[in-house]
Amino acid sequence: MPTDQAELNSEQVLRRDIAWETYMTTKLITGTSLQLLRRYDKKSENDRAPLLDNDGPSYIHVFISILRDIQKEETVEYVLALIDEMLTANPKRALLFHDKSLADDDIYEPFLRLLWKGSWFIQEKSSKILTLIVSARPKQNGRTNGATDSKKKITTSDDVLKGLVEWLCIQLKKPSHPSRSIPASVNCLATLLKESVVRSSFVQADGVKLLVPLISPASTQQSIQILYETCLCVWLLSYYEPAIEYLATSRALPRLLEVVKGSTKEKVVRLIVLTFKNLLAKGSFGAQMVDLGLPQIVQSLKAQAWSDEDLLDTLNHLEEGLKDNIKKLSSFDKYKQEVLLGHLDWSPMHKDPIFWRDNITNFEENDFQYHPAGRIIVTDLKAKERVMKLMNHENAENKN
Amino acid sequence: MNDADVSKQIEQMVRFIRQEADEKANEISVSAEEEFNIEKLQLVEAEKKKIRQEYERKQKQVEVRKKIEYSMQLNASRIKVLQAQDDLVSAMKETASKDLLNVSHYKSRHLHNYEGLLRALIIQSLLRLKEPSVLLRCRKEDLHMVESVLDSAKAKYAGKERVHTPEIIIDDIHLPPAPSHDDPHALSCSGGVVLASRDGKIVIENTLDARLDVIFRGKLPEIRKLLFAQVAA
Numbered sequence: 001m002p003t004d005q006a007e008l009n010s011e012q013v014l015r016r017d018i019a020w021e022t023y024m025t026t027k028l029i030t031g032t033s034l035q036l037l038r039r040y041d042k043k044s045e046n047d048r049a050p051l052l053d054n055d056g057p058s059y060i061h062v063f064i065s066i067l068r069d070i071q072k073e074e075t076v077e078y079v080l081a082l083i084d085e086m087l088t089a090n091p092k093r094a095l096l097f098h099d100k101s102l103a104d105d106d107i108y109e110p111f112l113r114l115l116w117k118g119s120w121f122i123q124e125k126s127s128k129i130l131t132l133i134v135s136a137r138p139k140q141n142g143r144t145n146g147a148t149d150s151k152k153k154i155t156t157s158d159d160v161l162k163g164l165v166e167w168l169c170i171q172l173k174k175p176s177h178p179s180r181s182i183p184a185s186v187n188c189l190a191t192l193l194k195e196s197v198v199r200s201s202f203v204q205a206d207g208v209k210l211l212v213p214l215i216s217p218a219s220t221q222q223s224i225q226i227l228y229e230t231c232l233c234v235w236l237l238s239y240y241e242p243a244i245e246y247l248a249t250s251r252a253l254p255r256l257l258e259v260v261k262g263s264t265k266e267k268v269v270r271l272i273v274l275t276f277k278n279l280l281a282k283g284s285f286g287a288q289m290v291d292l293g294l295p296q297i298v299q300s301l302k303a304q305a306w307s308d309e310d311l312l313d314t315l316n317h318l319e320e321g322l323k324d325n326i327k328k329l330s331s332f333d334k335y336k337q338e339v340l341l342g343h344l345d346w347s348p349m350h351k352d353p354i355f356w357r358d359n360i361t362n363f364e365e366n367d368f369q370y371h372p373a374g375r376i377i378v379t380d381l382k383a384k385e386r387v388m389k390l391m392n393h394e395n396a397e398n399k400n
Numbered sequence: 401m402n403d404a405d406v407s408k409q410i411e412q413m414v415r416f417i418r419q420e421a422d423e424k425a426n427e428i429s430v431s432a433e434e435e436f437n438i439e440k441l442q443l444v445e446a447e448k449k450k451i452r453q454e455y456e457r458k459q460k461q462v463e464v465r466k467k468i469e470y471s472m473q474l475n476a477s478r479i480k481v482l483q484a485q486d487d488l489v490s491a492m493k494e495t496a497s498k499d500l501l502n503v504s505h506y507k508s509r510h511l512h513n514y515e516g517l518l519r520a521l522i523i524q525s526l527l528r529l530k531e532p533s534v535l536l537r538c539r540k541e542d543l544h545m546v547e548s549v550l551d552s553a554k555a556k557y558a559g560k561e562r563v564h565t566p567e568i569i570i571d572d573i574h575l576p577p578a579p580s581h582d583d584p585h586a587l588s589c590s591g592g593v594v595l596a597s598r599d600g601k602i603v604i605e606n607t608l609d610a611r612l613d614v615i616f617r618g619k620l621p622e623i624r625k626l627l628f629a630q631v632a633a
Binding site: 194271 | 433
């Protein structure tokens, strides 16, 4: 992998020699810690694996203590690289952080703190490690564990999730690193957005619109990976009602369509099609999808030879759903167009009485046939009460 | 390409394939989890709805039962009240009836001028009947008294009506005697007379019992008013 000369990577960091003995003499680490470090440091994965299998939490404790007590950037980077290496070799090791023997340690605090200072290497590794650790936490009844110790203020998982979302949104908005910020952030989000707490704080922090610009056709291997992870985030968000409204008002849908039209990467297409499936039944998406020509795109996608069966199933499902939508909507095209236009532009058109006055004639022409049918769309658009009020108001006026 | 290059390439391919597989596995697990959540929510909502409906139904049942209970109770107490009123009124009549016996009782009839009463009853009956010939029935124990006042009664009537004195035949069949302790349910008569036209078609029951009945029935509204004026219906 080509390394930027100014760019620090794990390989380089791990070539350093850290003077652990000195730290012991200055009482920054304990004798036991030194012992464990000697056994672990500079060893191969094969040597380390049994150490971690037998006594994993102790090693975690050493790493955490160093990150907590030692400020020297070189050392911090080294330990972070060690942890990263450990987790990359076997992600299940993230569970070690939640071992009961570490209950008194604040396992989150060092990483959360390091997000906000230090080199980009430190920030990136901290965010990655923190994501893995917090995602691996044991869930009780689907609720996150909070600290019950009132004497020591231990960072709760909620704190971590909120802190991470905050940092990630900033990275997406104002990247600390010109090229690495975005890939790293999207990667973390793709893992974190599985949780409803994260979805909620992400949406509240207006994060959705930060993702949308990232939805664009990609050609290089690296950019395809970022695109895949972005689509993963969008797909995860499409399961979350409040996010759907944001997706509706952003230009997410047209962008997704552009990408899926031109993409040859199966996993990207797969995710986008799954996302469409989720959005089909919600709000005005069905109508938008028809308008933007999705049915035809689905046809051409079906014609391509994908190896994933699930993808074909989803495409068929989507085709069915779109057909139903077309049936529902085709019987009042004119009204639909106008209403959708009005709603896509949100408030102004919608509240414009002139718009409604002009269209009352349409209603009357068809003897209020649009009423019951219109109710269907309007329910889709989730503006039923407002519109009904307006319609009845206008009708009353017109009746007079 | 040397071995190192080959194995490196293989390593890369392995890593690539593994990554693709991990990503697909992740998607499958996410899909499964989300679908599970959606379905679970639907099931929970459906069950909640069922339970809510069940409880609404039960609540309605309870309310209906309460209403029925209430109206049953209301009716029952109304009936009780009416019954009590009725009993009281009946008791009054009983007492009156008993007192009435004293009028004709052989021990006290002189005090009550039973003789005069008999005469007046006969005259009244004759005035009602306006028949020249009548049949008279009385109690066996009153026979003597009746015979003694018969002529004066006839004469009084004839004078009043300016007719000939009527013929009064005393029937062999007597009215039943005064009620006795031995058989309280046997037919009895507290006194007075019964007169009838000869053909038996018109009968005037002027016994004391009959008179008590008439008065009682007639005065019943007033009696109830006096007794129960404060009681709401």
